[in-house]
Amino acid sequence: MDVETAVRSAVDAGAFIRPTFDQKIFKDQCAYCFKDPHGKDGLYISLKNYHAFCREHAEIYGTTSGNTLFVQFESTKKIIEERTDGEPTSKMTKLTIDSDPKFEFEDKYCVVVHPEYSQQVKNVQNLPEIAEAIAQIANTTSAERLSLLSSTSNAWDAEIKLITKHQNLEQQDNGKHLALTGWTCEVEGCGLNDNLWLNLTDGAVRCGRSQFLSDGKKTNGNGHMQDYFDSTRFPLVVKLGTISSNLELIDVYSYDEDDAVIDPNLEKHLKHFGLDPTKMEKTAKSTMEMELDMNEKWEWSKCTEDGLLLEPIFGPGYTGLVNTGSSCYMNSVLQALVTVDSFQTRYGEQGLETLVNCPLDKLHNDFNAQFSKVVRAMLSGDYSSEMDPTNNHIKPLQFKRVAAGNHRDFSTSKQQDVEEYIRFLFEKIAENSRTEVIDPTDSFKFKAINRFEDRGTRRVRYTDQEEMLIRLPISGDLLRPIPDTENRYSVDMKAAIHAYFDVQKIDDYISPITGEPKGATNTISMKTFPDYLFFQVSKFAYNVDGTQKKLDMELEIEEELDLSGYRGHGKLEHEIALPDEEPTAPRTTPDIPASVRFVAGELMLMGFCENACYRAAYYSNGNVEIASNWLMEHMDDSDINDLFVIPSGTPSARGEVDPNLVASIVEMGFSNHQAKYALKQVPTVAEAVEWLFANMDSIPVESAAVGLSSDAPEPSVTESATQKTFKDGGEKYKLIGMISHMGSRPDSGHYVAHMLKEGKWVLFNDEKVALSQDPPKKLAYVYLYKRIA
Known part of the structure; x- marks a missing residue:
């Protein structure tokens, strides 16, 4: 059968659907990988649904779907021949100016029938309906570009004043x-x-x-x-x-x-x-210019290894990721995760199956499919070749858009905090792995034990919580000045880890047994030890006004860690448990929490009127300093001295919670999301910690709790830590990766990753990938360790 007959036969068999006037036409990139029409063989656009595939994936798609009719689209860069009339040399070209000389892209279209890709129909005059479809393909703005134009906003990495x-x-x-x-x-x-x-x-x-x-x-x-x-x-x-x-x-x-x-x-x-x-x-x-100079000479140059002659490295696992608009935080996280065994299995080895089994009408918006597409490309080596330096990276725009969804932060092109993105992404992965055999985030998740003790009675309560990252607190007593520097410090990593697991005091806790405000303590230990551990260094501190500033510090790291001293085992035989249902102690002022009454009393000692003090204490989350400032700012309010009654509704009606209170709770081992959610239910740190112990399983998943549209479904609830199985092994770990931050705040500046691969440290600075000569081990923001025993 000649090729034109084969085409006609495929049309008769239903392999061709005439495109509608608003047909989405994908022609910039293969649906299953990142190959484009400028590479070898170009792309093959299905005439059934107008999705594009590279040669390798067109064969797989044609075999599995039965859709055998394609338009082969090739776009080749050529030097423009000078003409005196100023017209381009071809009508079917897209003009672009790279440099002098000038170039144009010459587009070619022909029809092929799977599996005989070498047989082409270049003259389609005898196939008028297909000729019309090719003309529409050539003249229509690609669906990929339309999606980009509708979702992209401009932003940059600089400091935000x-x-x-x-x-x-x-x-x-x-x-x-x-x-x-x-x-x-x-x-x-x-x-x-x-x-x-x-x-x-x-x-x-x-x-x-x-x-x-x-x-x-x-x-x-x-x-x-x-x-x-x-x-x-x-x-x-x-x-x-x-x-x-x-x-x-x-x-x-x-x-x-x-x-x-x-x-x-x-x-x-x-x-x-x-x-x-x-x-x-x-x-x-x-001052900013001088700070930038310092960055260039110190932190920036140290983390990016600027000024060093770095040797590029190529091959599978060494693929750069293009910065698509302050996306270096995402790129750095992806470079870290792609080294993890479970991620390689789930999205690499099983990735093609995920892509092929995903319906094409859902493919471009499916999280698992887009994650698989990115990881397979990063691991393939197809986009990291010394022979083709112009094609040594991929641009994960679609993944960024699909992963972020309508999240109010990650859906923008503004810089974000790497630690927050890790938590967000892990929740997203877990949500999309409920029907899968492998949830790759299980390699990181561990069960932590909180031991809460009422100091008044010595009774205890043990609760389990799921964690995916250890946040190392950097308190003032850990900072050691570095000689011959100004406001620069070093911190011992062992001391910071010990501080995380050390006893945390809650001074204003009121005993449910005695009603006395003798305080409480909370201690964290690890019940399970995962395959991989993320450590985040708390380099950022909150100012009084809620803004963040970065500590200028070095971490004296341990390349191998033994955490066996922090394994916990739960309640001991001689310990007496606190009751799960605490009695409600009588209150002299009905419906007003004891902590608010305490702060109000402190303010009254300063000479302020009673109702004004209660109002200030309540609206300031029960913090004396904040309440005092609130009171001074609201002294002229007409109702400041009116009878104070607890407002209806939850405390969330009071607006954003105080970041300093959030930080206090986070230092006890809870996440930012958990701390903020709890403080919107109760006003003080002590009450929030107590609320968390009692209600951990009812906190909405972070990715569902923020950025929801008005018609979004109700947020799902986190799975109880007691209802799932956690990986558990030895307590010894080895450093295999780092994500470093340059800048004064986590939501500005720049991120890079250094990963230990095949015994060598490699720098991943967006699309630039090179062997590292001096990895900045003391300066990283997030460290990745792998269990070795």
């Missing part, structure tokens, strides 16, 4: 006007003429503090502006040498907010003292 609360700053009318240049510090005897700052309240000019530069030297500075703020409390200052017409580059700092800020009224505030930014030129580096 906060708008200052002093944007309406009251400035003194003292008649002070400054010259546009030639300033000096106004403190008698100082005389510095660089590193100068202008106080926007009264126009005082003072020098800043001395800072380390990237070359190890220090800037001039005697800290006179800090002294000035301490004496006047005038908060907002501007670095004089940074003033120019580009207001975004001017260095503005708020002392009481303890951060670089944006002042929306900066031009007005400067002109108050005679400084017109449009007439001034930038002469000094901003």
Whole structure:
């Protein structure tokens, strides 16, 4: 049978469906891998459903589906031949400019019938319906691109400044006007003429503090502006040498907010003292520029191994991932997970089966299919070849979109926290593995035991909880100053691990037995030891205003860990259990928690009225310092002294919970999500911890609890830790991977991964993959260990 007859026979057999005017046509990438029309043989577009396949996967799809009719689409880059009339040389081309010389892509279409791919019908004039379909394929924007255009938002990795609360700053009318240049510090005897700052309240000019530069030297500075703020409390200052017409580059700092800020009224505030930014030129580096210099010379260069001549490495498992818009956090996590045995099995070895069995109309939005597509590509070596340097990476756009869903953070193109993404992704994997034999996240999950003791009666309560990561607390007593550095510290990893498992005190806990506020303790141990363990270093601390700052620290790591001292076994024979159902102690003020009454009492000792104190204590989650600040900010409220009654509804109506309270609970071994959820049910740390012990199984899964649309189904409930089997083995582990963060906050900056492969450390910096010469073992944010015994 000749090929045209074979095509006609396939059409008659139902292998061809005429495309509708709004037909989705996939033609940029193979449905099962990342090959595109520019590679060998191009892509084969099914004329039944208009999905595209590479040659290898077209054969598999044609055999399994019975859909045998394809349009072969090849797109080849060619140098444009110069023409005097300015017209392109071919009507069926897409013009692109890479560099000089200019190039164009020449597109070719022909028809083939599975399995005889070498026999092609190039002239389809005798097949008018197929000719019309090919014309529509050529002229239609691809479905992949339409999906990208509808979901992509612009973002970048840079630091995000906060708008200052002093944007309406009251400035003194003292008649002070400054010259546009030639300033000096106004403190008698100082005389510095660089590193100068202008106080926007009264126009005082003072020098800043001395800072380390990237070359190890220090800037001039005697800290006179800090002294000035301490004496006047005038908060907002501007670095004089940074003033120019580009207001975004001017260095503005708020002392009481303890951060670089944006002042929306900066031009007005400067002109108050005679400084017109449009007439001034930038002469000094901003604080951020100096910090970036430090990053380039220290953390950034250390983590990315910048400046070192790194040798690229190729082959299976060494595939780079293109940054698709602040997606380095996702790329780093994927590079870590693809080294894990269970992930290789679930999405690598079993991945093709998952793809083939997924209906094509669901394939591009199916989580398991898209994860399989990415992992198979990363492990294949097809996109990591020394012979083809232009094709040594993949772009996991579809996976990012499908994995994120409508999550309010991960569905954007903004930078995110790696630790939060790991937890989110693991929940997503578990949700999509309920009917599968393998849940690859089981390799990480372990059962933790919480031992809660009432200090008033010495009675105890043991509860199990599922964990997937150990969050190492970095308290002040663990920080050891590094000699000859400024505000830089080292931390012993063993000490940080011990702090995680150490006794945590809950001072305001009220005994359900005696009713006395003698406090309680909580201690974590491990009941099971998984195949792999993630450790996250808590480098980020919360400021009073809820913003985060990063500790400048090194972790003195242990490449091999023995955690046998932290194995727990549950209740001992001589221990007496706390009752599961606690009696409700009588309260002098009905319906008001004892912790709120306590804080209100502390405020009343300061001279405030009773109802105002109860209101402040309640709306501040029972924290004295926060309640005091809340009270000062609301003294002018008309109802501040009205009779206080507990509002109806749950405490979540009070808005976002205090991040400092969240951090306190997280340090006891709970996740951010669990801590926040509990604090929306009860107001204080003690009550939240108690609530968690009693209600752990009722907390919604994080991926379902956030970012839901209004018509989304009710969130599913986490599986009880007692209802599943956990992997358990020896307690010894070896370091096999690290994810490092560069920047001042986890939701900005840049992430890279270093993985130990075949005995060598390899740097994965988005699409760049190379042998590591100096892995930054002391600077990582997340460490990956594998059980060795």
